[in-house]
Amino acid sequence: MADGVVKRRGEPGEEGRLIRVGEWWKRALGSEGYERHTVLLIGKSTLAATIAWFISHHLLNAQSPAFAPFSAVLIMQVTVYQSLLQSMRYVGAVGAGVAVQAGLGFLTGPGLLTFLLVALVALTIGRWPTLGAQGSQVTTAAFFAFSTYVSATSDREKVTQLGQIILLVLIGCAIGILVNVSVVPPLRYRSAEHGIRTLAHALRDLVSDIYPALREHDVDEERTGQWRDRAARTEGLIIQARSGLRTARESLHYNPRRLFRRHRGRTSFEGYGAVLEALERVLYQVASLTRSLDQWAGNEDGYHYGPFLERYADFLGSVSEITQVLAALDEDNLINQSAQLRRLADQAQQCRRRMAEQAAHEGLPLADPARPYGVLVIEAARLMEDFQYACDVLQHHAGH
Template structure:
């Protein structure tokens, strides 16, 4: 007798249903991966269906699948990529079909001609100008050769080969039109997502560091952990950069940008300044953690100046506050955020001067490579410059483009 909870199949089915329902709720609720995926599937379905109607019912083509295949293939994440890839794909198909026409009429539809078609098609596909569509040269050539070989007359051969190019052109055209007119992808917010991920990583790392500096708890294990975390931020930086490029690219030829209250590339200069500041700051903090870790290995935890470490802890805390605000940068509230950043930057500047002036007055061995003081002072200045620049850029664009 089965238990009240049902058998394994019923439990698995219920779990699958629950996950699907949660996915659907996320797609409906907030813009994100789920909604973008759903829109891409629906738009691709619409483009493929329209292309099939034109190729099969209107043109009565002998190979109508070329049109919907082409429509789905060039349905890219941005309008710009759809246009670029459709041109490359059309060029690749045209090259493959033209090559088959030339070699076929010269050598006939035999095995040696096919081998030559494969060789030339694969060689043309290596042309860098075709990008990721290079492999489509050989693919189109193979389909074109099959069509050429099955045709019974010279006129039919020419007609069928020309029809392939026409169907690809129709499919690409329909795909681009659907992508442009039906909820064209606007990844503007992905620039903010990338900034937020770097800001979170920086704030969490620095927030672990300044209390330990303030309390003088700089043991070797703790410094090694900081160094390991700082060295693992490279992947986050790469993802943030990719997100920023996608966001910027999504504006190209996108009609939705005309509906935005704020338009233009100037806004991305502000986002780019923040992203660059966070990226370089993470590298500089990584240098700082390496110096602290090496110092612990050499000095076995001895610290020469307690006041210097206290001042540095105050500086890192001020930077963490700035990074936290930068991580929540939003075009709709930039004016308020810029005022907050100005106040925090002034406080960080004061802490930075305390560190640099205090190191000089205390006569710390800044030039000694075996001590971290010189590196700490240099990184203090560099970090302040980065955050000050990002703050200045955002203040300049507050109330303008961003």
């Protein structure tokens, strides 16, 4: 009986894991996303490593054949451009490490003092900024070279083995680059789009929480403090979005796949870059808006501000509709979405004007820096300037 209970309890978990695995593979096979990129990277790395091992071990009969497959996998970067850049840095780092060992080894011999000097010099060279992330490979190569140097029985064998390390690294890098370029070279067009969607999604969620509270006059210190904290945390999303745009641009460099892309707009990211900059400014302005609300927190100050808050809620509600479209940005549907954004931007402009007219009608102190009304009106105008600019850029981008 107990065994039966355990089995029944285990079955849903196993079934759930199988379902999740199936969904993962479905996403990998059905769309260009993280899952597919992961499968391609693993497959290409395996292929490159196997070819490199075959050449270094079976054809060259090298003493340290693992250098070739290790190098092939190491420079299998997310873009062809990065593969080329990192391979040059890696070869330079390994060459420097081997050169340090060769110079000091033949000068002072294979003793402990030599190893100390090799470590000291290699670690110093590894700090060179030009080598970037490959700086640590100077020390790694120097240590492997020292081990090879100590185990060799003659000067000729020492020179041969040290030179072979450089040769294997060159072979591995060449194979890695060749595989990366020839087998589905990575083309990350969608990473720029994904960054914009992520920012717009965060903005939509924040604005969608603010405007219902303003409409209900439910603005207290706890709630405005939460809005302010959430707006401040978007800085990390901005950094990620910039990185995605940079990766998308890099993926075009030296990539043969871009020659076969039929979509005219996909070879240019100026439009997405401009939209991203506009969204960054919008997020900063929303952060300023939340700070103003947090400092005020709906306290009574002798003015009848209820209708103003309601108008402002209408404005933010229209802004939320714009962010909803941006959060679902799809290059394949950009023409329809840009037309929709243009219409929503016009509606938001009308809401903003009505809000400003309401503030003037109520006689609110817009010029008083100690009260939030003027700041809120100004931020609304700035928000619409940037949203209007983003919509115009996307419409232009979609038309070309």
